[in-house]
Amino acid sequence: MTRTGAPAAQRVVHFVLPGDIDDPAAPSGGNTYDRRVCRDLPAAGWHIQPYPLPGSWPRPDATARAGLAGRLAALPDGAVVLLDGLVACGVPEILAPEAARLRLAVLVHLPLGDETGLDPAPAAELDALEHRALHTVEAVVATSDWAARRLVTHHGLAPERVHAVRPGVDPAPLAPGTDGATGLLCVAAVTPRKGQHRLIDALAGVAELPWRCACVGALGRDPGYVAQLRGQVSEFGLDDRITFTGPRAGADLEASYAAADLLVLTSYAETYGMVVTEALARGIPVLATAVDGVPEAVGRAPDGGVPGLLVPPGRPEALTEALRGWLGDPQLRDRIRSSARARRAMLEGWEMTSHSLAGVLERLRHEPRGTR
Structure with missing residues (x-):
């Protein structure tokens, strides 16, 4: 549906996407x-006119x-085109003739x-390609203020060309949890x-305390790393306490x-960390490495x-210390849980994401050519 007085034909965005965005085995x-x-x-x-493009x-x-x-x-000519960075950032020479x-x-x-x-050489090559691609287009959308x-x-990049459009989160019921402490996800x-x-190293450091940890996520992207983790779990004797469930969605993820x-x-890198706000939407506190956009997603209570x-x-030892504090200090848990529930009421929904992105596209539609 469109706003009153704004015919759909005047506001069309062609959205170029990776071809696997609906693959249940590779959620992201x-x-x-x-x-x-x-x-x-x-x-x-x-x-929206979506164009999923298969390819590596x-x-x-x-x-x-x-x-x-x-x-x-x-x-x-003049079409508004939004390209997912995974598709666009490695091929500036394809964007340039159409810019x-x-x-x-x-x-x-x-x-x-x-x-x-x-490896450093491929990373530098991809970074250089991305630099060229982002200087070719008129607008760049980032998923957090930190990322922008x-x-x-x-x-x-010129700051006025880069726009932060944070992910939203759907409302959710409060998570009942287990005993309030030992159910880790x-x-x-x-x-x-x-x-x-x-995470496994840190959990091994508190093995004398009661806890169980479920690792939910795709297992097929790096089989060698998965094998390394399973060996690590076995080495620490934690096979019955750490489980790898594979990807989950819908009712299974809700459970x-x-x-x-x-x-x-x-994580070592997160432009935002959508699972953080998904947890907070359920009143679940978060223990995370303070990288990149994660503190922005965690936020603060009123x-x-x-x-x-x-x-x-x-500081790897800081993870162990934080886990020990969480598991061993009921007052700390109560304080953090109270803040998580207060933060829950402040989270922005996906309608705010759409509103912000619509503003970026509207500006792009009317911006004089050659301003980049």
């Missing part, structure tokens, strides 16, 4: 964000490259060079960037949250209280 925050944009942006006055993005083969080039070439006639914006979920585990600042400073794809190995007393997230425990990413 970026895919969730893209799906919600497709679903919710029409309520903010924009008709951000390093596509010749077929995928031709598919993207053909898709852009087929669009009419003068199309109104291009790139949605950056994670800078390409920030993926954990990349990072893109401006790292790539030398990690929701993240099992990859080195998410740092499950240091995982409902059984959680604490969300744990030990009284200034922090609804979780944020630990320095460079």
